[in-house]
Amino acid sequence: MNAAAPITPGKVLVVGLGISGMATAIRLRQAGWEPTIVERAPGRRTEGYFIATMGAGQAAARRLGVLDDLPDRTPGPDGANFDVDRDGNSRRSVGIFDIPLDPRPMLQLRGDVEDTLFTALPADVEVRCQTTPTRISQDDDGVDVVLRNTVTGAETTERYELVVGADGLRSTVRSLVFGPHEQYLHPLGYMIAAFQLSRVPAGLGPTDGAMQFEVGRSLIVYPFADHLPTALFSYRTEDIDAEFAGSPVDRIREVYGPAPYGELLEEVIIEFGDAESRLFDSATQVKMDSWHRGRVVLVGDSAWCPTLYSGMGSSSGMAGGQLLGDVLENSSGSLDDALTEWERRMRPYTDAYQQAGLLGAQLFTPGDKKAIAMRRGFMAARRSRLLRPVLALLLKAIPSFRMRNADIAAETAAA
Ligand SMILES: Cc1cc2nc3c(=O)[nH]c(=O)nc-3n(C[C@H](O)[C@H](O)[C@H](O)COP(=O)(O)OP(=O)(O)OC[C@H]3O[C@@H](n4cnc5c(N)ncnc54)[C@H](O)[C@@H]3O)c2cc1C
Numbered sequence: 001m002n003a004a005a006p007i008t009p010g011k012v013l014v015v016g017l018g019i020s021g022m023a024t025a026i027r028l029r030q031a032g033w034e035p036t037i038v039e040r041a042p043g044r045r046t047e048g049y050f051i052a053t054m055g056a057g058q059a060a061a062r063r064l065g066v067l068d069d070l071p072d073r074t075p076g077p078d079g080a081n082f083d084v085d086r087d088g089n090s091r092r093s094v095g096i097f098d099i100p101l102d103p104r105p106m107l108q109l110r111g112d113v114e115d116t117l118f119t120a121l122p123a124d125v126e127v128r129c130q131t132t133p134t135r136i137s138q139d140d141d142g143v144d145v146v147l148r149n150t151v152t153g154a155e156t157t158e159r160y161e162l163v164v165g166a167d168g169l170r171s172t173v174r175s176l177v178f179g180p181h182e183q184y185l186h187p188l189g190y191m192i193a194a195f196q197l198s199r200v201p202a203g204l205g206p207t208d209g210a211m212q213f214e215v216g217r218s219l220i221v222y223p224f225a226d227h228l229p230t231a232l233f234s235y236r237t238e239d240i241d242a243e244f245a246g247s248p249v250d251r252i253r254e255v256y257g258p259a260p261y262g263e264l265l266e267e268v269i270i271e272f273g274d275a276e277s278r279l280f281d282s283a284t285q286v287k288m289d290s291w292h293r294g295r296v297v298l299v300g301d302s303a304w305c306p307t308l309y310s311g312m313g314s315s316s317g318m319a320g321g322q323l324l325g326d327v328l329e330n331s332s333g334s335l336d337d338a339l340t341e342w343e344r345r346m347r348p349y350t351d352a353y354q355q356a357g358l359l360g361a362q363l364f365t366p367g368d369k370k371a372i373a374m375r376r377g378f379m380a381a382r383r384s385r386l387l388r389p390v391l392a393l394l395l396k397a398i399p400s401f402r403m404r405n406a407d408i409a410a411e412t413a414a415a
Pocket residue numbers: 015016017018019020021038039040041049050051052053054110131132133166167168169170171172173192194232279299300301302307308310311312313314315316317
């Protein structure tokens with residue numbers, strides 16, 4: 001199949017067993033392709049941090065046939081959210097994703113979405129763990145990929161008609177085919193640390209959440225209906241590289257210091273130190289002029305990471321993979337035409353989500369006292385019976401909010 005010739009589904013290598021990779025593999029299999037997924041890690045991740053699946057993600061999940069299998073762990077009316085401070089003051093607030101949007105966000109663990117997609121992978125989709133690409137070269141008719149077993153070091157060269165890089169923020173496929181990370185990574189000047197709590201923090205009920213916002217740093221405890229909460233630290237930094245010089249736990253103690261930290265912060269920092277697995281990373285967006293080169297295409301965080309502050313990384317990864325399959329299936333042009341068409345349809349949404357990420361960073365981690373007061377006002381409006389409907393109307397009028405709930409495949413099919 002020549003990249004300029006009409007598309008005939010063939011062998012496709014999907015790099016990355018995350019949300020974007022699995023969504024893409026499911027849809028491409030439906031469209032007649034033969035996916036192989038390679039994953040660098042020894043096995044599939046489980047659990048992970050808090051995720052809100054917005055309307056755009058729900059629409060994509062429905063199109064992939066998995067929406068009904070996604071667990072919704074949104075706490076019921078018994079759960080409450082509190083704004084706390086280190087002096088022990090606590091006031092009722094709303095959850096960070098308690099936004100008057102229709103449909104309302106589904107609250108989950110990342111592992112929930114990954115489990116659901118993994119279960120939906122057709123049996124004939126091969127999944128190979130401990131495998132990573134080390135070289136990718138292409139000609140008009142196909143892509144040769146050198147795949148290395150990360151344990152034995154053994155390498156094989158395999159040929160595919162299409163390669164999908166769904167290997168996350170620091171994508172190997174992107175660096176092998178498009179160029180070094182520095183060209184595409186845009187750190188926002190924030191660090192995040194996320195992990196699973198082993199118990200409900202003192203003073204909170206099983207489905208209660210809590211938030212502690214201070215200038216340039218915040219802690220959020222995300223509650224679930226039927227699962228232990230997860231925690232997120234988010235703070236501003238001027239020097240990303242220096243953040244990785246020491247231990248994450250020491251760094252969190254330093255950034256959130258000086259002690260006393262207050263009851264909640266102290267407890268969560270101790271838990272962070274004891275956590276079996278934790279994410280500690282910079283909040284970084286990926287910006288690229290084009291997501292495809294020849295027969296290699298990037299999907300999800302590898303292509304457009306909007307950061308957690310947008311609340312759209314998982315949703316857009318599912319939507320992007322789903323739409324890619326749609327476009328490849330229905331295109332009457334060449335592979336290049338189809339990938340260009342897919343980008344044209346996806347990009348307005350990912351641009352909006354990246355914008356939302358920039359705004360969200362300030363809501364998650366206010367930079368000064370005025371921003372903290374504004375955030376508090378925004379949360380109070382969400383709680384108010386009078387203001388909530390007004391806020392819902394206002395949010396509908398803001399394109400990036402409306403686009404969070406768009407059925408991207410349907411909305412762009414008409415365009
Ligand atoms: C704390 C936090 C909260 C978030 N909250 C939300 C939210 O509320 N809503 C939302 O929509 N999104 C949220 N996100 C973002 C969302 O989790 C990500 O955007 C999404 O999981 C990205 O999926 P992905 O498949 O594109 O990439 P990843 O999840 O990064 O998956 C990439 C996969 O590729 C594998 N891989 C990497 N390199 C290689 C290689 N060289 N070879 C083979 N395999 C490789 C990795 O091991 C991984 O399995 C949040 C993120 C964080 C960190």
